Amino acid sequence: MKALIFSIISFSFLFSSSFDFKLKPIKLSDNSYYFYGKKEYFSPSNGGDIANCAFIITKKSVILIDTGSSKEYGEQVKKEIRKITSKPIKYIINTHHHPDHFLGNAAFTNSDIYATEFTKNDIEQNGELYIVNLVNLIHDAMDGTRIKAPNQVLTTETLNFDNYKLKVLYMDGHTESDIVIFDENSKILYTSDLIFNKRTLTTPHANIDEWIKSLYQLEKINYSVLVPGHGIASKTKEPIKENIAYLNFLENTLKDSANKGLDIFEILSKPIPKEFEDFAMFKEEFERSIINLYPSYERNVNK
Numbered sequence: 318m319k320a321l322i323f324s325i326i327s328f329s330f331l332f333s334s335s336f337d338f339k340l341k342p343i344k345l346s347d348n349s350y351y352f353y354g355k356k357e358y359f360s361p362s363n364g365g366d367i368a369n370c371a372f373i374i375t376k377k378s379v380i381l382i383d384t385g386s387s388k389e390y391g392e393q394v395k396k397e398i399r400k401i402t403s404k405p406i407k408y409i410i411n412t413h414h415h416p417d418h419f420l421g422n423a424a425f426t427n428s429d430i431y432a433t434e435f436t437k438n439d440i441e442q443n444g445e446l447y448i449v450n451l452v453n454l455i456h457d458a459m460d461g462t463r464i465k466a467p468n469q470v471l472t473t474e475t476l477n478f479d480n481y482k483l484k485v486l487y488m489d490g491h492t493e494s495d496i497v498i499f500d501e502n503s504k505i506l507y508t509s510d511l512i513f514n515k516r517t518l519t520t521p522h523a524n525i526d527e528w529i530k531s532l533y534q535l536e537k538i539n540y541s542v543l544v545p546g547h548g549i550a551s552k553t554k555e556p557i558k559e560n561i562a563y564l565n566f567l568e569n570t571l572k573d574s575a576n577k578g579l580d581i582f583e584i585l586s587k588p589i590p591k592e593f594e595d596f597a598m599f600k601e602e603f604e605r606s607i608i609n610l611y612p613s614y615e616r617n618v619n620k
């Protein structure tokens with residue numbers, strides 16, 4: 318398997334031509350910016366630019382939260398940061414183990430990369446499979462991407478990077494381990510993929526009940542701006558409320574349908590509820606969630 322992975326990567330490397338992500342950092346505060354990812358699924362035309370990442374400039378260094386889905390994306394993030402500051406990008410935080418959030422680590426050779434133990438282990442164990450999967454989905458944009466796993470384990474509630482403090486909230490629901498960063502200096506909340514703004518949630522590793530609990534906790538935080546994992550930043554609590562509503566809708570649909578003995582096609586033939594009509598990728602993600610999650614709800618009814 319390893320030989321196969323190596324040959325796929327080396328083969329595509331021979332024909333490398335770098336994908337232009339046309340990145341533009343969006344300013345959030347005096348010292349904070351984010352890069353907005355498209356509300357789409359991976360494709361050769363978006364080069365895998367589908368998730369947000371963000372950076373904070375401190376007195377001595379730069380802190381980067383997530384790194385995107387390829388080495389090239391990471392390189393272009395670096396280039397954009399360099400246009401604003403020459404301070405070293407010393408610290409990286411990977412919010413969770415999904416490949417659109419950490420594969421850009423490959424571009425950062427001298428940074429300390431932080432993640433939870435669960436996320437670090439998952440990246441070490443499954444990282445190469447994520448690469449093979451993405452080579453199939455976005456082709457050339459993956460050129461040169463190798464696994465660079467986190468080298469620091471997050472355990473504390475507060476990070477202190479060159480005297481710049483960040484609060485770390487350990488949550489779960491989107492995956493088994495999702496990190497939320499609250500910057501109390503700027504009151505900016507980086508929610509990772511616990512929040513998608515106007516983009517339908519992905520649930521391949523989700524626990525819906527835990528996710529809803531995490532969202533209620535996030536709702537209590539007094540932030541000025543929320544930076545979601547996908548979708549545009551928001552100054553309101555709307556995205557949290559909308560995601561709670563969607564997860565409740567998903568769970569109720571799964572339970573009711575199982576109780577009524579519906580099959581997957583009967584569930585999918587129902588009209589999209591009005592409140593989610595403006596969510597990007599509703600049809601695709603709802604279908605994916607039903608296919609993944611429905612069998613376990615059916616089994617529970619049959620017990």
Ligand SMILES: [Zn+2]
Nearest residue numbers: 413415491510
């Ligand atoms: Zn994710």
